[in-house]
Amino acid sequence: MAQIELDHIDRIFRLGDSEVHALRDVTLRIEAGEYVSVMGPSGSGKSTLLNLLGLLDRPNAGAYRLEGRDVTTLSPDEQATVRSARIGFVFQSFHLVPRLSAAENIGLPLVLAGVPAAERAPRVTRALEDFGLEGRAHHRPDELSGGQRQRVAIARATIMRPAMLLADEPTGNLDRATGHEVTALLEALNAAGTTLIVVTHDPAMGERARRRILMEDGAIRQDLRAAAAAPESPGSGSTAPPP
Amino acid sequence: MTPADTLRFATRAATAWPLRTALMMLAMSIGVAAVVVLTALGDGARRYVVNEFSALGASLLIVLPGRTETGGVNAGSFVSSTPRELTNADAAALLRLPLVQRVAPLAVGNSEIAVGGRLREATVVGTSTDFLELRGLEIGQGSFLPREDFNRASAVAVIGDALRSELFPGQSAVGRMIRVGDTRLRVIGVLAPSGRGLGMTTDELVLVPVATAQAMFDTSGLFRIFVEARGREALPGAQRQVEERLRARRDGELDFTVITQDAVLGTFDRILGALTLGVAGIAAISLAVAGILVMNVMLVAVTQRTAEIGLLKALGARAGTIRAAFLAEAALLSVAGALTGFALGHAGAWGVRLAFPELPAWPPDWAVVAALATALGTGVLFGVLPARRAARLDAVQALSKR
Ligand SMILES: Nc1ncnc2c1ncn2[C@@H]1O[C@H](COP(=O)(O)OP(=O)(O)OP(=O)(O)O)[C@@H](O)[C@H]1O
Ligand SMILES: [Mg+2]
Numbered sequence: 001m002a003q004i005e006l007d008h009i010d011r012i013f014r015l016g017d018s019e020v021h022a023l024r025d026v027t028l029r030i031e032a033g034e035y036v037s038v039m040g041p042s043g044s045g046k047s048t049l050l051n052l053l054g055l056l057d058r059p060n061a062g063a064y065r066l067e068g069r070d071v072t073t074l075s076p077d078e079q080a081t082v083r084s085a086r087i088g089f090v091f092q093s094f095h096l097v098p099r100l101s102a103a104e105n106i107g108l109p110l111v112l113a114g115v116p117a118a119e120r121a122p123r124v125t126r127a128l129e130d131f132g133l134e135g136r137a138h139h140r141p142d143e144l145s146g147g148q149r150q151r152v153a154i155a156r157a158t159i160m161r162p163a164m165l166l167a168d169e170p171t172g173n174l175d176r177a178t179g180h181e182v183t184a185l186l187e188a189l190n191a192a193g194t195t196l197i198v199v200t201h202d203p204a205m206g207e208r209a210r211r212r213i214l215m216e217d218g219a220i221r222q223d224l225r226a227a228a229a230a231p232e233s234p235g236s237g238s239t240a241p242p243p
Numbered sequence: 244m245t246p247a248d249t250l251r252f253a254t255r256a257a258t259a260w261p262l263r264t265a266l267m268m269l270a271m272s273i274g275v276a277a278v279v280v281l282t283a284l285g286d287g288a289r290r291y292v293v294n295e296f297s298a299l300g301a302s303l304l305i306v307l308p309g310r311t312e313t314g315g316v317n318a319g320s321f322v323s324s325t326p327r328e329l330t331n332a333d334a335a336a337l338l339r340l341p342l343v344q345r346v347a348p349l350a351v352g353n354s355e356i357a358v359g360g361r362l363r364e365a366t367v368v369g370t371s372t373d374f375l376e377l378r379g380l381e382i383g384q385g386s387f388l389p390r391e392d393f394n395r396a397s398a399v400a401v402i403g404d405a406l407r408s409e410l411f412p413g414q415s416a417v418g419r420m421i422r423v424g425d426t427r428l429r430v431i432g433v434l435a436p437s438g439r440g441l442g443m444t445t446d447e448l449v450l451v452p453v454a455t456a457q458a459m460f461d462t463s464g465l466f467r468i469f470v471e472a473r474g475r476e477a478l479p480g481a482q483r484q485v486e487e488r489l490r491a492r493r494d495g496e497l498d499f500t501v502i503t504q505d506a507v508l509g510t511f512d513r514i515l516g517a518l519t520l521g522v523a524g525i526a527a528i529s530l531a532v533a534g535i536l537v538m539n540v541m542l543v544a545v546t547q548r549t550a551e552i553g554l555l556k557a558l559g560a561r562a563g564t565i566r567a568a569f570l571a572e573a574a575l576l577s578v579a580g581a582l583t584g585f586a587l588g589h590a591g592a593w594g595v596r597l598a599f600p601e602l603p604a605w606p607p608d609w610a611v612v613a614a615l616a617t618a619l620g621t622g623v624l625f626g627v628l629p630a631r632r633a634a635r636l637d638a639v640q641a642l643s644k645r
Contacts, residue, residue: 112559
């Protein structure tokens with residue numbers, strides 16, 4: 001049993017009379033711990049696929065089983081519980097709450113899940129250390145650099161120890177060096193066992209994944225599995241900073 | 244999310260936009276303060292009038308010449324048309340009734356008072372010994388009017404304290420002679436300062452035997468007769484006896500009116516109570532307006548924070564959690580505004596009491612409770628719609644908003 005099982009998924013947006021097939025008959029299996037990149041031209045349905053995997057959106061047809069459980073028929077509140085416990089999101093535009101400090105942003109999923117404050121504090125402190133943000137705990141997002149903001153966002157996405165991490169162009173708003181830094185962080189999390197699915201326009205980043213999915217017009221055009229240890233190959237041209 | 248965290252989250256959101264929050268609180272606090280101050284004024288006026296009348300005693304009957312509708316006070320109660328006069332003999336007859344304890348006939352007029360070179364206009368009240376007890380007055384120096392026949396025109400007077408200090412500055416007044424109109428009178432007593440503010444102050448009165456006043460003003464009729472029953476329980480019986488006796492004395496004709504203190508008081512109480520309620524109602528409208536303002540502010544907040552709401556959903560927030568967070572924020576704004584208004588209102592009432600010391604301008608408890616409850620209620624009620632809108636937002640679309 002794969003961690004993620006999509007069968008004949010259709011997602012159709014209706015705009016007035018016209019219909020947009022954002023996803024057509026997508027069937028996909030992703031095992032726990034996989035590192036998958038999703039690439040493709042703009043409008044090919046990458047984000048739609050990711051939202052669906054993250055239970056933020058429902059398909060018009062098809063079945064989605066997450067860890068063996070049919071999740072498309074769950075109530076909104078049950079889906080929220082699954083999101084809270086199993087899924088972490090990383091966005092291109094960070095999506096930090098501007099009035100909250102770095103520590104508070106990181107602790108937000110714990111707060112929403114009703115974890116008591118006493119239990120939250122050590123976990124947030126750990127996360128701040130893990131992501132090199134010790135000195136930034138009380139800084140607000142507008143007092144942080146882009147790379148620091150995305151690190152806060154990743155710390156927040158992983159604080160609940162989710163089974164899978166969904167990243168939609170996580171390096172899209174970052175310069176090259178900072179992008180590498182963030183990529184390395186995500187890969188380190190994947191190495192520790194978290195399933196990592198990254199949507200990207202950057203071929204260099206897409207190449208690093210062991211499995212590369214190419215989308216076109218709402219359908220999966222290509223599904224490549226690279227030889228093992230591809231990210232570590234020195235010939236990739238990019239020099240990842242030490243994690 | 245735990246209730247404490249919901250509250251903390253809402254507080255952070257409310258304080259993140261200080262100007263918005265301050266304006267919101269101002270609107271709500273003006274509403275609450277208006278209710279508090281206006282009801283304090285209204286209820287203060289009511290209490291003032293009630294106190295003023297209570298000073299006359301709870302077992303008091305007032306006999307007026309002329310017939311007016313019984314059971315309450317209307318315009319006619321204050322306009323005395325006199326078909327047949329009430330006389331000293333009537334008053335004396337009432338004093339013999341078993342349920343009557345005290346009787347004070349009243350003849351009132353204005354006259355000039357002269358002492359040496361000093362001249363002054365004053366109100367002259369012709370009455371009897373019982374007037375002192377009836378009105379709860381106290382004598383400062385000398386003695387009050389002697390107990391004697393109502394028809395005896397003794398040449399004595401008791402004056403108010405303000406008159407004494409004006410006519411006899413720095414001297415004792417008792418034993419001195421004054422001229423009231425054309426009559427020379429000996430001052431036998433001075434009233435203690437009354438200390439009361441508005442209304443019927445006794446500090447500037449000249450009290451003389453009723454027959455003396457009647458001679459002075461060339462009349463044989465009385466303005467009023469004050470009758471005190473033997474206790475509060477005896478009041479209805481005393482009223483019946485007074486009516487029967489007077490009726491018998493005037494060939495069965497009912498051309499006089501007996502009213503009770505309670506009737507007068509009850510009427511004033513009702514009128515001023517209704518006034519307070521009306522004023523409170525008008526002030527409450529501003530609370531409703533403030534409630535609509537809360538709704539508006541919260542709707543703007545939902546629009547402003549659409550992306551944040553999308554994020555919360557992505558992070559696993561249930562619809563109920565988001566609804567609670569926004570509702571808590573609306574409630575918080577209302578509570579803060581209501582408490583500020585409560586403080587402002589009490590400050591305002593304090594100011595009123597400072598400006599008018601004789602007015603007991605305390606807001607009634609019911610008004611304070613109602614104002615706070617209405618503020619909270621409207622805040623939460625008008626917060627429901629924005630909160631539900633926030634909870635219903637589509638996560639994907641909300642996230643794509645900037
Ligand atoms: N809420 C929506 N309503 C209508 N159409 C939508 C909606 N969301 C997406 N679409 C359409 O679905 C298609 C796929 O969109 P999607 O955002 O998944 O593309 P993408 O591959 O992520 O593109 P990009 O690389 O530009 O982010 C597009 O044609 C888009 O216009
Ligand atoms: Mg996209």
